[in-house]
Amino acid sequence: MSNQDRGYLLTEQANPHSHNLDQLSALEIAELFNxxxxxxxxxxxNEKEAIxxxxxxxxxxxxxGGRLFYIGAGTSGRLGVLDAAECPPTFCSDPELIQGILAGGMNAMVRSSEALEDREEDGAAIIIDKNISDRDVVFGITAGGTTPYVHGALKAARQRGAKTIFFCCVPPEQFPLQYDIEIRPLVGAEILAGSTRLKAGTATKLVLNTISTGVMVQLGKVYGNRMIDVSVTNSKLEDRAIRIIRDLTSISREEAAELLEQSGRRVKLALLMHWKNLDVNTAEQILKDNGENLARVSLN
Incomplete structure (x- = not known):
């Protein structure tokens, strides 16, 4: 796969709207990108149903009890690592729950290691290293659809019974696949031919934002549109937690701050304690009985 001509791929085409890119002013470049x-x-x-x-x-x-693994190389892999890394501070989720796997490891986050994307066997090996099982989901990301490292991982994941999701920016007729779910936003040719960190990268980030947030909503990490499982680890997040409590309870800032401390700095628990006039231990048990989902708890 690594030696084949990929010029036919949508992501590798030259964009007719940027044929004179090197002659444009800074303002014209900004307008064209927009x-x-x-x-x-x-x-x-257009991919909302698959998403x-x-x-x-x-x-x-x-x-x-399963886990989600993003896997990719280059920009695609870095975006997966980024989305996984943002989930624990945003949703107070276990870092093991959503993980990003990048060809070349964490060193490849800041130093190019694109040659490693051609090693299908490395992708398969990481699936074994992570002890991926039939409870897990493996989400392969490759803008052009051809990255051997990603396909090696997805094939190995399927062999171990895991569910597989595939993201690319080329149509099925250019690269047909057979994974459980395929997400194919067809962004078209890049302004800079073949530089898939541009529109393809933007589409990747949009999709991952939607999926990880949507998953956390379904897991009860959100109430209304508030991050009620926010990890209170600094002054900014403490202020955010207090404001969320105030907005949902109409109590004073001082009362909200005190309630936050009483709950062990857990917004979800603080809200339930206030709404039900409960002590922390009773509130914890009620949440546990309702799958940690505040929306399932009757507040009337």
Missing amino acids: QEDTKAVEAVG AQAIDLIAAAIAK
């Missing part, structure tokens, strides 16, 4: 970026948003919108299926699949797997 126009092209709207295509990434539209392309992601929704992915949310349901991942949430169900995690609810049953």
Whole structure:
């Protein structure tokens, strides 16, 4: 696969709207990027049904004790690592729950190691190293659809019974696949030919934002549109936690701060304690009985 001509791929085409890119002013470049970026948003919108299926699949797997693994190389892999890294501070989730795997490891986050993407056997090996099982979901990300490292991982994951999701920005006729769910936002040719960190990268980030947030919503990490499982680890997050409590209870800032401390700095627990006039231990048990989902607890 590594030696084949990939010039036919949509992500490798030359964009007719940027044929004179090297002659444009800074303002013209900014305008052109803005126009092209709207295509990434539209392309992601066209994949909403597949994205929704992915949310349901991942949430169900995690609810049953499974994990989600993003896997990719280069920009695709870095975006997966980024999304995984952002979940614990945003949703107070276990770092083991959603993990990002990057060809070349963490050193490849800041130093190019694109040659490693051609090693299908390395992708397969990491699946074994992570002890991936039939409870887990493996989410392969590759803009052009061809990365051997990703396919090696997905094939190995399927052999071990894991569910597989595949993201790429090329149509099925250019690279047909057979994974459980495929998400294919067709963003078109890049402004800089073949530089898939641009629109393809934008589409990747949009999709991962939607999926990880949607999964956390379904797992009860959100109440209304508030991050009620926010990890209170610094002054900014403490202020955010207090404001969330105030907004949902209408109590004073001082009362909200005291309630937050009484709950062990757990917003979800603080809210339930206030709404039900409960002590911390009773509130904890009620949450546990309702799958840690505050929306399932009757507040009337």
